[in-house]
Amino acid sequence: MVxxxxxxxxxxxxxxxxxxxxxxxxxxxxxxxxxxxxxxxxFAAALxxxxxxxxxxxxxxxxxxxxxxxxxxxxxxxxxxxxxxVNRILDALGLGALAxxxxxxxxxxxxxxxxVGCWGSIGFGFILYFGAMTQxxxxxxxxxxxxxxxxxxxxxxxxxxxxxxxxxxLAILNFITALKLFDNVWLIxxxxxxxxxxxxGTLIYSExxxxxxxxxxxxxxxxxxxxxxxxxxxxxxxxxxxxxxRTPILTKRKAEPDV
Amino acid sequence: xFDTRRRGARITLQILLTVAVIPFVIPLYAMVAxxxxxxxxxxxxxxxxxxxxxxxxxxxxxxxxxxxxxxxxATMMAAFGFSKLRIRNKELYFWLLMAALTLPEVxxxxxxxxxxxxxxxxxxxxxxxxxIAALQIPFTILIARGFxxxxxxxxxxxxxxxxxxxxxxxxxxLLPMSxxxxxxxxxxxxxNAWNSYLLPKVFLVNDDMGVVTLLPExxxxxxxxDIPKVLAAAVxxxxxxxxxxxxxxxxxERGMAAGAIK
Numbered sequence: 040m041v042x043x044x045x046x047x048x049x050x051x052x053x054x055x056x057x058x059x060x061x062x063x064x065x066x067x068x069x070x071x072x073x074x075x076x077x078x079x080x081x082f083a084a085a086l087x088x089x090x091x092x093x094x095x096x097x098x099x100x101x102x103x104x105x106x107x108x109x110x111x112x113x114x115x116x117x118x119x120x121x122x123x124x125v126n127r128i129l130d131a132l133g134l135g136a137l138a139x140x141x142x143x144x145x146x147x148x149x150x151x152x153x154x155v156g157c158w159g160s161i162g163f164g165f166i167l168y169f170g171a172m173t174q175x176x177x178x179x180x181x182x183x184x185x186x187x188x189x190x191x192x193x194x195x196x197x198x199x200x201x202x203x204x205x206x207x208x209l210a211i212l213n214f215i216t217a218l219k220l221f222d223n224v225w226l227i228x229x230x231x232x233x234x235x236x237x238x239x240g241t242l243i244y245s246e247x248x249x250x251x252x253x254x255x256x257x258x259x260x261x262x263x264x265x266x267x268x269x270x271x272x273x274x275x276x277x278x279x280x281x282x283x284x285r286t287p288i289l290t291k292r293k294a295e296p297d298v
Numbered sequence: 299x300f301d302t303r304r305r306g307a308r309i310t311l312q313i314l315l316t317v318a319v320i321p322f323v324i325p326l327y328a329m330v331a332x333x334x335x336x337x338x339x340x341x342x343x344x345x346x347x348x349x350x351x352x353x354x355x356x357x358x359x360x361x362x363x364x365x366x367x368x369x370x371x372a373t374m375m376a377a378f379g380f381s382k383l384r385i386r387n388k389e390l391y392f393w394l395l396m397a398a399l400t401l402p403e404v405x406x407x408x409x410x411x412x413x414x415x416x417x418x419x420x421x422x423x424x425x426x427x428x429x430i431a432a433l434q435i436p437f438t439i440l441i442a443r444g445f446x447x448x449x450x451x452x453x454x455x456x457x458x459x460x461x462x463x464x465x466x467x468x469x470x471x472l473l474p475m476s477x478x479x480x481x482x483x484x485x486x487x488x489x490n491a492w493n494s495y496l497l498p499k500v501f502l503v504n505d506d507m508g509v510v511t512l513l514p515e516x517x518x519x520x521x522x523x524d525i526p527k528v529l530a531a532a533v534x535x536x537x538x539x540x541x542x543x544x545x546x547x548x549x550x551e552r553g554m555a556a557g558a559i560k
Binding site: 108 | 300307308311312314315316318319321322323324325326327328329332396397398399400401402403404405406407408489492493494495496510511512513514525528529532535536539540542543544547550551554555
């Protein structure tokens with residue numbers, strides 16, 4: 040191995056695929072986080088209301104969170120491929136014109152990865168919000184209703200602010216997940232076609248696993264990823280320091296009123 | 299949470315909820331439906347009859363239990379030390395540990411590989427158990443320390459006055475007191491270890507050491523992309539986890555919630 044100085048880093052930063060991976064990571068983070076918060080809050084609120092089959096629905100929403108992504112990946116391929124379930128549903132709805140090769144074309148492969156990501160993470164948001172909502176004082180909601188707030192108004196102006204710590208945690212966790220995303224991408228699109236759904240994880244892995252591997256380049260990419268990840272964990276630490284002492288939600292202590 | 303005092307509102311909510319759940323069911327349905335194409339239930343028979351199929355589950359259990367044991371011991375001791383013992387510069391050590399909190403495993407693949415070769419661990423379960431444990435320990439320590447910080451010091455001082463040594467404090471005060479957090483962490487670690495894919499993919503290349511997440515790829519090779527059988531294998535793989543979740547819902551949810559108290 041010949042030392043090449045910072046050439047590997049220059050190569051990495053000058054590589055358009057690297058920037059595709061960065062942009063994909065950011066897009067994935069923003070969309071999955073937004074969907075997770077919205078979906079999680081709505082499902083949690085709905086299942087806290089009087090509905091039938093609540094436990095069945097709950098299990099269905101959480102299954103994607105507990106089963107390994109690697110196990111479900113063949114099912115997602117089945118859903119999104121050319122003669123797959125989605126296209127058949129579109130056909131049945133008379134929207135056959137919209138049917139396309141979702142995984143196989145570079146305009147939609149990222150969309151598939153993102154939707155699979157949403158599918159797998161709404162349940163996690165749901166669990167956290169569902170737990171946090173049990174600690175909300177019903178009288179506060181009642182007061183809101185007296186003032187004439189509708190269901191959605193109560194949800195977004197009263198409930199969502201009081202579960203804000205959860206939302207912040209989800210933002211951080213999602214960012215980390217997006218940074219190290221690998222399983223779903225690799226097993227569904229392999230980062231392709233033409234690197235359109237590339238992420239940092241798949242980029243590094245394919246560099247390490249390929250026959251003409253360039254470990255120096257892979258290591259440079261790894262270091263960049265590492266710096267971002269460590270920076271995030273430092274920020275996270277500072278944040279949790281600011282808020283100490285904080286009551287862990289697992290200690291079954293009485294809920295602290297959120298101010 | 300939603301106001302459902304009027305009957306119309308109740309019915310609307312039920313309908314909206316049901317429609318919203320449909321996208322979650324689609325992949326599950328597609329998986330089961332496709333797995334029954336061709337040979338029907340015969341696909342399941344064929345999958346279950348593949349020699350070494352259950353070996354994958356056994357291997358996953360070995361990896362998960364190994365990781366749980368190491369993490370439990372290391373986490374409880376570290377939480378005790380960081381929280382209740384006087385150790386020079388302990389906050390510095392804690393910060394160093396926390397820098398590894400978000401370490402993505404993919405950046406470690408190359409160095410871990412050469413480490414495993416150097417230590418002669420390649421081709422053993424240790425090559426997967428140790429990294430899985432190491433990557434989760436910073437996080438479990440962060441959570442466990444937060445919990446132990448909330449156990450009053452006076453409890454330990456009282457035991458100390460009664461003549462208990464440090465080891466005894468750990469064994470007879472800390473471990474019993476921290477059982478609730480330990481249970482949550484164990485469930486969390488179990489899910490993560492059971493579902494881990496990248497590390498086993500790289501290190502457990504031998505089919506008789508494969509874990510459950512490698513089953514789809516194993517069956518793709520075994521059956522030359524006979525998709526119904528691959529999906530039958532995926533269904534069989536998913537069932538134990540789903541059953542475990544349905545039976546232990548509370549524990550699972552607490553374990554996963556532990557992931558959010560950072």
